Amino acid sequence: MSFLGNEEILRKKVAELLVIRASGHIEDVQRNYPEWELSNSELQKFLSDGVGGVILFGGSVIELKKRCSMLQEWASNPLLLAADVEEGVGQRFQGGTWLVPPMAIARIYFKDPQRAISLAERYGRCVGNEARRCGLNWVLAPICDVNNNPKNPVINVRSWGETPKSVSELVCAFNKGLDSEGVLSCAKHFPGHGDTGVDSHLQLPVLETDISELEDYAFIPFKALINNGVASIMTAHILLNKIDSNYPATLSKNIIKELLRERLNFQSLVVTDALLMKAISNQYGSGEAAVMAIEAGADLLLMPENPYEAIESICQAFQSGRMPIERLEASLNRRRDALSRLKKINPNINYKDNNSTINFIQDEQMKFANELVDLSSEIRLTEDFKLKDIGINLIRVDNIFSSKFLSSSSPAIALPENAGFKTVILHNLGVNIWQENATEPLILSNLGKGPFFLQIFLRGNPFQGNHFFQEPWIAAVEQLQRYKLLNGLVVYGCPYLWSQLNQVLDSSIPAAYSPGQIIEAQEKILSHFFISDFNQPNLDQEKSITFTD
């Protein structure tokens, strides 16, 4: 290969394998995580140096659209433009449709598999359509992990189900929908992240699964998607002790080369999960981790901790003969093939935005989002239901700063507030409310007089760890019941918490559950508890209206 002879060309070709991180916002000062998201001048530099992919976080659909074309302009070759929009473009980018998480459809599957499969395909179409209209061409979904560990702090409701069969059928339907919109998909996290009890963003999960268990279980959705021609697969940051006791999947030849490439015969793109995740970055340098991933069989490197170092180290590995240059050629070819699929899948698709309505979200998608909320919610009202006692609207939310579904206008706060409830929000950075007492875990005096209308927003979210999962909510609910201080309960998110609470909940207490935490889920559920009246906001309550001054 001529690459080796010309250092500049080699560097450019290696750079093509990188997927770097950018904010979907346009302006540097808008970045939500300036320590992780490259500045405009850095992006411009990397892209003109040949970097081949960008993963985007945050911003609005209108910003993202402009952003994608900016980035493409800065690059000399076609870019892979990716986002983690597993639950719709609106999950990451304001103004797009945000759907209830896949687990909602998994629950529908129990009752009506055919309907669930058809919903999963529409789900894929919705995600793909909006992604494409924003300028993205690579959706990092579906999650193929079979969630067989209710304490999984990072997959949970993001999973399409708890059995290999249901997950396989649903992810294939999702993938079909996504395909039909002409964007690339990405099955993740190979060889399966469903059975972990720790968050790989914080520490490396270690599993004792052996190859026959993988074959019988975790591999099944991946195999089904490979048969369906999935465009790419993302590796997991987990260590499978019985398969490779030294290296996590992302860096393991045994897993990528032997299992995924050879045993499962996957010939398309393999991308690592974010290389700067703690599980990797803790142990290997930025450059070495990048080389190891390529050596293990990965094609693309997602968010290397230091992109310069990654490019440098990989170049050296080729130049020194540590890796044969054919390895680079093979990955570049697979990347090229993936990009060329963008046009092949459906030549009739208009790659320009052809939405003629005033808003980005089309009526069909808005209806679909609400339909999914309706189909997946559970409302358990008592016969003579009345929320008799006005008291405290007690909300537990994971992260107060990044809970896009919660603001002073969102139904979970505004509806009880309009009915006279005082809002008290418990969150990761708040005042402690727990004490060491198995039957009286809540420090009731901290929470006010009550009675309490309790709303718990809990789901698996990366980077949060699992201490929230460990909070003794079952004992807390029993404590509130004992003192007759609980007048309602809603769980948004985790089905396992809901079913556990359901077991201790007195039948006289109205309760509800939605797998979704989105505005539409709050609205739907609370319409049974409170009268919605957004046209007459009650300014007597302390509200955070940034009004004209």
Next chain:
Amino acid sequence: MSFLGNEEILRKKVAELLVIRASGHIEDVQRNYPEWELSNSELQKFLSDGVGGVILFGGSVIELKKRCSMLQEWASNPLLLAADVEEGVGQRFQGGTWLVPPMAIARIYFKDPQRAISLAERYGRCVGNEARRCGLNWVLAPICDVNNNPKNPVINVRSWGETPKSVSELVCAFNKGLDSEGVLSCAKHFPGHGDTGVDSHLQLPVLETDISELEDYAFIPFKALINNGVASIMTAHILLNKIDSNYPATLSKNIIKELLRERLNFQSLVVTDALLMKAISNQYGSGEAAVMAIEAGADLLLMPENPYEAIESICQAFQSGRMPIERLEASLNRRRDALSRLKKINPNINYKDNNSTINFIQDEQMKFANELVDLSSEIRLTEDFKLKDIGINLIRVDNIFSSKFLSSSSPAIALPENAGFKTVILHNLGVNIWQENATEPLILSNLGKGPFFLQIFLRGNPFQGNHFFQEPWIAAVEQLQRYKLLNGLVVYGCPYLWSQLNQVLDSSIPAAYSPGQIIEAQEKILSHFFISDFNQPNLDQEKSITFTD
């Protein structure tokens, strides 16, 4: 006039006097306050019906730019496009420059009036330049209220000072800067809102000031600006008992017609403050309030509670002869004159965005923002300063959901966190920490072991009421000192709180103050306390990173 003969024309002409509210975001689902911000289809309808102005809140500069041109397209005539960007476009719209509040410059004025005047002019240029580049043509600033009540919960740091002379000089300089960028300004809140102790957004402030006191005091900045040809003046929602014991300023003939038009001889645009503020909406219907404001002498109606009703009632008042049609003609003329000034002020100004750099904020503005932070901060470190004891970073912030300057990445949280501090945030919707005890007001057991690094973000913000002002922070600081639990104190915002705390603060405790709450102010101040190291974020700490999953 022919208006009266043709109902459709009359309705269109009356509609021109309205300024309705829209989100600066593009998509309906992005609206932060859907109960206050009209939807795209409503906006389209009102604008095609002739509504002549829009006030915008929220969104990013790139969204706002697109938004302004969308709105102008929906209208048949040139629009007034307004925003409350008193402290820079970045105060309301992400991606713009956000400056420390005017009170910062007022503090510089004490030491160096000439320098402060020159800074105020640059301040005006910065606001005007960015507003214009976003498509706005009407900046609802400067505040002309002389802040002579330290407990003023709504003006406070938004004011340009505490004496008529300094406020006059600074607002005139600001206005000159704004003018030079070719956008309209708006002096507010006539006849002066500086001496109120309640928030007019929540209840009607009543003042006993008489005309000679107004002449000697509150009128002075307004008179100076009128002499300088200010484009518009906004009325206040306050009741001046000795001048008009029946009607608040916005609805008072004595105040608008007799004082402002006749006594002060102001011949340009008078706009009401938001008509749906509680002080007005509580007492008069939406239609009647609109008619009364026009009758009193106002030209434009800001955010009438129900725009349809406002148009209808005003039309009826003209048709019935309650108001002479010349009144409409006069207001329309003044509006036309204001719009025509947009081009006259400086014909050399390019009304298109001519910013060639990658980011919207120009280097000059970013430097200016930092210069103001430097000039207005106070750092009071002890000689052998070390933050010896790692403990709890205790932050008091007013509104957890709308504090744009605070997130898990902002210096006030990230820097102490990286140094090992645990973050505890106190806010309007949090768990109570106060008890009825004059010398021990804090429930220390709720806050954790300490010691505490205390950061208080407090300033006058509309719609928050003044209970935060009433929290016993002086006694709380004394309590923490007594138990040797205070190892540092920072106040961001209110200078009065800072000076009160300063009086009780032990000289051994490091402390600092900035009139600004912005990221740059946090960074500047905390650089003296903590080592900034954004390149090595510590993932051991619980952080809210929405990462690739």
